[in-house]
Amino acid sequence: MSKKTLTLMSKDKQLFNIEEHLAVQSVTIRNMVKEDGASSVIPLPRVDSETLALVIEYLNRQQAPEEDEDYVKKFVDERGEIPTLLELAQAALDLDIKKLMDAACMKVADLIKDFTLEEVREALRIENDRTPEEEKAIRDEFQWAF
Amino acid sequence: MCAACTILNKKTCPPMCGLKTYFPNPEDEKTISGLHRVFHATNVERMIYLTKVDERNKLIKSLEREARMRIENPVMGCIDVIEALEKRIENLLFSLFGLFVRNLPDDVIHNILSRLSAKPLMRFKCVSAYWNTQITESYFKSHRKLLLSGTSLYALKGKNAYSRVELPSPFETRGHWRKVLVVGTLYGIVVLALEREDAFQLMLYNPLTREANKLPNPPRSCCISAGKLRAYGFGYGYDATPHDSKIVIGYSKVFCKCSRSKSDRKYCHVFSLKRGSWTTPETDFGSDGILRTAGVFINGYLNWIFGYPGEKLSITVLDVEEMKNVTRMDAPVGTDQGSSCLGTLHKRLCVVTQTNSRFRVWVLNTERYLHKEWSKTYSFTGVCIGRDYHRLRTICILEDGRIVLKDSKSRRLIFYDPSKGFSRSVFRCTQPFTATGIEYVESLASPSDICLLR
Numbered sequence: 001m002s003k004k005t006l007t008l009m010s011k012d013k014q015l016f017n018i019e020e021h022l023a024v025q026s027v028t029i030r031n032m033v034k035e036d037g038a039s040s041v042i043p044l045p046r047v048d049s050e051t052l053a054l055v056i057e058y059l060n061r062q063q064a065p066e067e068d069e070d071y072v073k074k075f076v077d078e079r080g081e082i083p084t085l086l087e088l089a090q091a092a093l094d095l096d097i098k099k100l101m102d103a104a105c106m107k108v109a110d111l112i113k114d115f116t117l118e119e120v121r122e123a124l125r126i127e128n129d130r131t132p133e134e135e136k137a138i139r140d141e142f143q144w145a146f
Numbered sequence: 147m148c149a150a151c152t153i154l155n156k157k158t159c160p161p162m163c164g165l166k167t168y169f170p171n172p173e174d175e176k177t178i179s180g181l182h183r184v185f186h187a188t189n190v191e192r193m194i195y196l197t198k199v200d201e202r203n204k205l206i207k208s209l210e211r212e213a214r215m216r217i218e219n220p221v222m223g224c225i226d227v228i229e230a231l232e233k234r235i236e237n238l239l240f241s242l243f244g245l246f247v248r249n250l251p252d253d254v255i256h257n258i259l260s261r262l263s264a265k266p267l268m269r270f271k272c273v274s275a276y277w278n279t280q281i282t283e284s285y286f287k288s289h290r291k292l293l294l295s296g297t298s299l300y301a302l303k304g305k306n307a308y309s310r311v312e313l314p315s316p317f318e319t320r321g322h323w324r325k326v327l328v329v330g331t332l333y334g335i336v337v338l339a340l341e342r343e344d345a346f347q348l349m350l351y352n353p354l355t356r357e358a359n360k361l362p363n364p365p366r367s368c369c370i371s372a373g374k375l376r377a378y379g380f381g382y383g384y385d386a387t388p389h390d391s392k393i394v395i396g397y398s399k400v401f402c403k404c405s406r407s408k409s410d411r412k413y414c415h416v417f418s419l420k421r422g423s424w425t426t427p428e429t430d431f432g433s434d435g436i437l438r439t440a441g442v443f444i445n446g447y448l449n450w451i452f453g454y455p456g457e458k459l460s461i462t463v464l465d466v467e468e469m470k471n472v473t474r475m476d477a478p479v480g481t482d483q484g485s486s487c488l489g490t491l492h493k494r495l496c497v498v499t500q501t502n503s504r505f506r507v508w509v510l511n512t513e514r515y516l517h518k519e520w521s522k523t524y525s526f527t528g529v530c531i532g533r534d535y536h537r538l539r540t541i542c543i544l545e546d547g548r549i550v551l552k553d554s555k556s557r558r559l560i561f562y563d564p565s566k567g568f569s570r571s572v573f574r575c576t577q578p579f580t581a582t583g584i585e586y587v588e589s590l591a592s593p594s595d596i597c598l599l600r
Contacts, residue, residue: 089254105254109261117272124250126274135272142268142333 006033007041008056014049015041022059027096046094051087054079058100072099076107082123085111149174150191153182164191168206177210184213255280265595268333290545293336293353294559294583295326301353302559328582329393329440330382334589335596337382337393348393348417350593353586359593364395364415364424379431381441381448383466390420391596392466394441394448396431416469419597427469431462440582442488444495451477451488451497461488461495478508478520485536489543491523496543503528503535505562507549524564542583550583 004020006029024030032042044052063071079085085104092101112120117135121128139146147158149172150165159166165187169178181190190209197205216223259267259281271278292302329337334354340347348361381394395415414429431452441448441464448466452474453459459481460474477486480499487498495510497520505526511519528538534555541550541559551560561569 086250086254089257090251093251093253101254101257105257106261109258112258113262113266117269120270120273126277128273129275130272130278134275138268138271138278142271146269 008052009041009043010047010049010052011045012049014052016049016052016056018056018059025059025097027098029095044091044094047091048087051084051091054084054088055091055095055097055100058097072103076100076103080107080111082108082111086124147172149178150182150187153178154187164194168194168202180213180217181209184216185209252280263589263591265591267589290585290587291353292542292544292550292583293328293331293586294541295328295338299326299338299353327380327440328584329380330443331584331586332382332384332391332596333591334587335591335593336584336586337380339380350597352589352591352593354588355592357592359597361393361417361597362422362424364417365426379441379450379462381443381450381464381466383441383443383446383448385446385467390418392419392469393417394464394466394469396429396450396464414469422597429464429469429472431472440584442490442495444490444493449488449495451481451486459486461497476520478506478522480506485539487540487542491543491547496523498540498543498549500528500535500538500540503538505540505549505551507564526562526564529560529568542585544585 005017006020006023008016008018008023010016020033024033029042047055058072058075061068061071061075076085076088079088085108089101089104089108092098092104112123115123117128120126147156148163148166149169151159151163152172152175165178168174178187181187185193193205193209194202212224215227219226255277259270259277262270267281271281294300294302325341327339327341329339329348331337334352336351336353338349338351340349345363347363350359350361351357379394379396381396382391383394384391393416395417397413413431414427416425416427417423418425441450443449443466446466448464450462451459452462459477461477463473463475465471478497478499480486480501481497482499485500489496489498491507491509497508499506499508505528507523507525508520509523511521528535528551537554538551538560539554541552543549547564549562549564551562552558553560563569
């Protein structure tokens with residue numbers, strides 16, 4: 001089997017090469033390859049170069065199937081910062097790499113589960129649009145959760 | 147004579163005056179004097195000379211502006227403005243990036259939320275209005291399951307094609323308990339009453355995590371310990387103000403055969419999940435009938451169908467917060483102890499009655515119990531082979547308005563959707579089932595989250 005190489009382009013126009021048989025772990029790329037052979041560069045307008053480098057590193061992993069789970073877990077554990085993980089999850093969503101997406105989201109969920117509300121908003125950059133009254137109503141209703 | 151040559155103190159414009167085209171009139175003197183002060187007119191002339199003809203107007207314009215700014219701000223010139231603008235762009239880009247991150251794709255948010263356990267999930271309803279709706283709407287809808295109980299427990303999931311899971315018994319030994327009754331549900335925890343010949347055990351159970359907590363038995367009382375489960379009415383509801391959930395056990399006087407004096411007899415026991423203990427209020431369920439199985443909780447009231455089979459039945463209503471008054475109201479025509487089913491439909495109390503093959507769905511008109519009026523919303527004819535209509539029984543009414551029936555002979559469940567008609571389920575029970583059913587929302591809440599046992 002000849003090893004064909006694909007080129008991926010990040011948001012900031014950096015180019016990354018990856019072997020086709022590894023790249024097709026992404027359903028998005030697989031479909032592109034099926035459609036037109038994907039001879040040209042595949043642009044990923046929402047993925048920045050640092051994230052894409054991580055994705056490439058992930059796709060290039062050489063693990064035995066039985067060790068794969070652990071590897072994916074370790075892979076996201078090592079990048080345990082929420083902004084990185086969110087970027088990674090978004091990239092995995094765009095590229096449709098389910099395993100990576102699930103692992104990244106799992107890690108984020110794991111990290112934020114003990115956060116205070118303010119910390120969650122800060123970490124995920126969510127604007128607080130709840131009034132104190134609304135917040136109190138929820139607090140009262142779900143007292144056991146607080 | 148052009149304005150430039152005037153500034154340069156020339157007597158006349160030279161024949162090839164490079165500046166004459168751009169500053170032809172003496173009124174332009176102010177502009178050229180600024181340019182002259184900053185760049186010197188001869189330099190300007192040279193710059194014009196070095197620029198392509200069609201770009202010279204642009205050059206003059208930009209030089210004019212640069213000169214004006216240099217005069218206004220001799221130290222920084224236009225750099226001040228440029229720097230301020232650069233800073234602003236950076237800020238805008240940053241907030242745009244923030245916007246990008248804030249608008250995380252829904253798929254990512256759902257994926258994250260689906261991995262959180264009930265406690266943080268309910269807490270994060272406060273994070274933002276968007277999260278609140280996401281958590282309530284999509285999460286709760288997609289995690290709705292039907293729990294069937296009889297001699298064992300089944301969880302059913304799916305919209306049309308139900309898939310069935312037989313849940314492992316939360317009980318110590320299999321077959322030890324004769325029957326399981328689902329009393330109520332809250333946040334993914336169901337309250338089960340396990341029945342044995344001479345006793346029962348209440349239990350909090352999460353069908354998803356399979357975690358179970360036994361609840362203490364009610365204080366010893368003549369009737370509770372001696373009777374059969376059928377004689378009792380169970381109920382599960384919550385207060386509006388002190389945020390407490392209560393499990394109610396009530397029974398009618400007619401079953402009390404003990405030797406205690408009448409004033410010592412108690413007919414109601416209430417377990418407070420918040421306090422983790424039993425109380426015995428003076429609630430009197432009356433003596434002329436039996437409460438049937440689990441009460442239906444709605445708007446702060448628990449409701450049971452009450453009376454003897456074959457007689458005119460009523461609905462017994464208990465205010466869960468006050469725990470004092472038991473009121474009665476007439477049940478719709480045709481209500482029968484064995485075949486009628488109490489439930490909720492669009493947040494109102496609802497009764498499904500059955501006369502032979504005809505099923506009628508009644509809804510209570512007022513939410514307050516002042517003018518109790520039942521109105522028939524629709525009726526349908528049950529389908530069953532061989533016209534054995536007594537084999538059909540209503541089990542429960544689902545949140546989306548569908549009615550679940552069972553066919554006791556074929557041991558199948560039948561779903562009736564008012565907009566679509568019948569659909570027969572694939573679910574087939576291995577044992578004969580005297581099923582009761584309840585819809586619950588899957589969550590990872592632990593029984594100890596809602597009940598702190600001392």
